[in-house]
Amino acid sequence: DAKTTQPPSMDCAEGRAANLPCNHSTISGNEYVYWYRQIHSQGPQYIIHGLKNNETNEMASLIITEDRKSSTLILPHATLRDTAVYYCIVRVVTGANNLFFGTGTRLTVIP
């Protein structure tokens, strides 16, 4: 699976959009971009994933650049409950679905 690079930490004001970047310059054509988050010491939580088109769900939006070498997770209206470590993971969707977590980005939403 391709390696990803994320900033170690970010702050965001409550109510504003949080934009979390991820670089995955070595991504292969059949690898998807997945985002998970871990709130405090809870189990990781799936947020969203995409291949090459932008995606949106009830939690977030995922913007993938045309060359697919980077992406941005957008939380449109961050709340205090969005304070968490966010992980960007690239992987092939095959029978082996194990994920490789890196260090992620610690997002702190400030009141």
Add this chain to the structure above:
Amino acid sequence: EAGVTQFPSHSVIEKGQTVTLRCDPISGHDNLYWYRRVMGKEIKFLLHFVKESKQDESGMPNNRFLAERTGGTYSTLKVQPAELEDSGVYFCASSHQGTGELFFGEGSRLTVL
């Protein structure tokens, strides 16, 4: 629908003792995974079951760890004998075949004294 459940939520044992962690995946999920996070480190993959078969156990640290999934339902992870460095949080996850969306449990925190 019940999520992934893990038991116990916290276990404190002495070095050399045995601990067994249990995971009940979401009903109908053939894929079951074990991960762990030791203090200050990243979340690391341990192994992956497809039904009752071990698909990938490349992340198991050593032979003190034994995972089973008899009947393809719940899974157990036994640590015997436990060492200090085994302390951490053990997460279980499950998923449908062919999807990358893993549903994680709340984890079992293991403290080895």
